[in-house]
Amino acid sequence: MSWKDFKKRVKRQMSDMLEIPSDIILDLPKLVIFGDIQLYIENHRGIIEYSRETVRVNVGDYEVAVTGEDLLLRNILPDEICLEGRIKSVHFVR
Amino acid sequence: MFLFRFISFLFGYVNILVKGENLEKFLNKAASRGIFLWDIRRVGENEILVKTRLSAVKPLRHIGRTTGSLFRFKAREGLPFIISRLKKRKSLLLGAMLFLIGLYSLSSFIWFIDIKGNKALPAEKVLQIAAEGGLKPGVIRFKVDEARVEGYMRDKLPEVYYISVEISGTRATIEIAEKTIKRKEEQHPASIVAQKAGLVKEVLVLVGNPLVKEGDTVVPGQTLISGIIPPPEPSGSVPGDSAGDPGLNPPPVLPPAYVHAAGVVRARVWYEGYGEVFLVEDGIRKTGNSISRVCIKISGREIILKGDRSIPFADYEVQRNVKKAPGWRNLSIPVEIITEVYNETESFRVSRSRAEALELARQNALESARSGIGDDAQIIEEKTGEVSLKNPENIVRMRAYVETLEDIGIERPIERQQ
Numbered sequence: 001m002s003w004k005d006f007k008k009r010v011k012r013q014m015s016d017m018l019e020i021p022s023d024i025i026l027d028l029p030k031l032v033i034f035g036d037i038q039l040y041i042e043n044h045r046g047i048i049e050y051s052r053e054t055v056r057v058n059v060g061d062y063e064v065a066v067t068g069e070d071l072l073l074r075n076i077l078p079d080e081i082c083l084e085g086r087i088k089s090v091h092f093v094r
Numbered sequence: 095m096f097l098f099r100f101i102s103f104l105f106g107y108v109n110i111l112v113k114g115e116n117l118e119k120f121l122n123k124a125a126s127r128g129i130f131l132w133d134i135r136r137v138g139e140n141e142i143l144v145k146t147r148l149s150a151v152k153p154l155r156h157i158g159r160t161t162g163s164l165f166r167f168k169a170r171e172g173l174p175f176i177i178s179r180l181k182k183r184k185s186l187l188l189g190a191m192l193f194l195i196g197l198y199s200l201s202s203f204i205w206f207i208d209i210k211g212n213k214a215l216p217a218e219k220v221l222q223i224a225a226e227g228g229l230k231p232g233v234i235r236f237k238v239d240e241a242r243v244e245g246y247m248r249d250k251l252p253e254v255y256y257i258s259v260e261i262s263g264t265r266a267t268i269e270i271a272e273k274t275i276k277r278k279e280e281q282h283p284a285s286i287v288a289q290k291a292g293l294v295k296e297v298l299v300l301v302g303n304p305l306v307k308e309g310d311t312v313v314p315g316q317t318l319i320s321g322i323i324p325p326p327e328p329s330g331s332v333p334g335d336s337a338g339d340p341g342l343n344p345p346p347v348l349p350p351a352y353v354h355a356a357g358v359v360r361a362r363v364w365y366e367g368y369g370e371v372f373l374v375e376d377g378i379r380k381t382g383n384s385i386s387r388v389c390i391k392i393s394g395r396e397i398i399l400k401g402d403r404s405i406p407f408a409d410y411e412v413q414r415n416v417k418k419a420p421g422w423r424n425l426s427i428p429v430e431i432i433t434e435v436y437n438e439t440e441s442f443r444v445s446r447s448r449a450e451a452l453e454l455a456r457q458n459a460l461e462s463a464r465s466g467i468g469d470d471a472q473i474i475e476e477k478t479g480e481v482s483l484k485n486p487e488n489i490v491r492m493r494a495y496v497e498t499l500e501d502i503g504i505e506r507p508i509e510r511q512q
Contacts, residue, residue: 023233046118046122046125046126047118047121047122047336048118049118050117050118050121050134050136050142051136052136067231071136072133072135073121073131073132073134073135075130075131075132075133076121076125076130076131076132076134076360077130077291078124078125078126078128
């Protein structure tokens with residue numbers, strides 16, 4: 001077990017014990033999805049690909065790949081992306 | 095979000111078409127620099143359309159240079175652009191200003207005057223007096239002193255004991271209460287005719303020719319005191335004489351005199367009434383519980399503004415009050431405000447004893463008989479009798495007879511034959 005994985009395990013145990021939301025301690029992305037029309041991605045690291053059908057967003061250790069129709073970036077902030085359109089799938093790609 | 099949009103509108107924003115190979119990089123750089131981009135839409139292979147604030151255009155150009163993207167401005171929106179466009183179209187601005195000034199100045203005049211409550215007084219006269227007092231269509235609203243106009247009109251119109259002048263918007267309302275002045279006796283010829291059928295009890299003639307006497311039975315419409323007084327018979331001339339003496343001139347036919355008949359004819363009048371009461375009665379009555387609901391109806395769709403969706407009563411009756419904006423020409427606004435009041439109802443059953451029912455029926459019958467009696471009538475006798483049937487029923491029937499002594503005469507103008 002590498003040092004990095006060990007650190008992660010300790011952090012997770014800490015967050016479980018102290019009941020602190022894991023997205024703060026572990027620096028995880030927070031995805032809020034409203035039906036199939038709107039998706040908020042908080043705590044992102046930038047856009048990798050953007051087209052009408054696919055949007056890939058870097059969220060740290062992996063990326064979030066969204067497929068759909070007529071995808072539109074409602075807004076982009078340094079730590080938040082709002083995506084609109086007809087969402088078909090949301091994948092986590094390692 | 096709305097606030098953000100509003101601020102963007104206030105400061106102005108642009109639609110930019112960005113062309114380049116590495117558009118994701120462009121977006122990431124912009125986001126990390128804190129430049130706000132929204133409504134990002136891919137329109138082509140290497141083209142995206144973004145919206146951004148006016149203040150972000152300069153730093154965005156810098157990013158564009160480093161990522162190798164080209165800009166093309168598609169649309170400028172927001173208040174700064176609207177103002178600059180308006181500056182070029184001075185006449186439009188002038189027109190808008192003129193419109194506002196016109197609206198304001200026209201609304202500061204009084205255009206309509208309504209008169210309420212006048213009966214004998216002609217509206218033209220009231221309007222004329224009001225105009226003399228300073229209130230007429232076309233006068234400036236702020237110059238009209240309601241109290242002064244009221245005072246002036248009260249002085250000029252002695253037949254009025256209350257005047258109120260009220261101005262709301264461009265409409266002035268004059269409210270009047272007239273004094274009831276007894277009008278002078280009418281001088282046109284008239285007869286007194288019977289209003290009701292009855293037995294004449296007394297005849298008092300002031301003016302006119304009595305056609306009935308005590309003890310006569312009259313029917314409605316029959317002339318009691320005629321306004322036509324026949325010429326007196328020429329004395330000494332007997333019909334037989336004149337026929338036998340053709341040489342003598344026939345006596346001149348005097349025209350009958352026409353008068354305004356006056357007098358009192360008092361007669362006994364009978365009234366009949368009928369009342370019935372069920373021994374066992376079923377019906378529906380309100381319990382007193384009610385709820386109200388306010389809906390707004392927009393083109394066939396009802397939206398409840400106040401009140402519950404479901405009605406908590408098993409039986410109820412609804413009172414609907416629909417308020418609609420007045421239509422203009424053939425346009426109407428398809429919005430209605432509907433106020434509904436739901437009154438709870440329940441069915442009930444009342445059973446009465448025979449004596450109770452009889453008393454109630456008697457009162458009903460008397461009431462129905464008395465309903466036709468005039469105010470000045472003097473009730474002489476009241477009689478009630480049960481209408482009895484052979485086989486007993488669930489119903490009690492009563493008949494009432496009321497006898498009165500009253501003035502049955504009423505004036506009717508005579509149409510003079512030419």
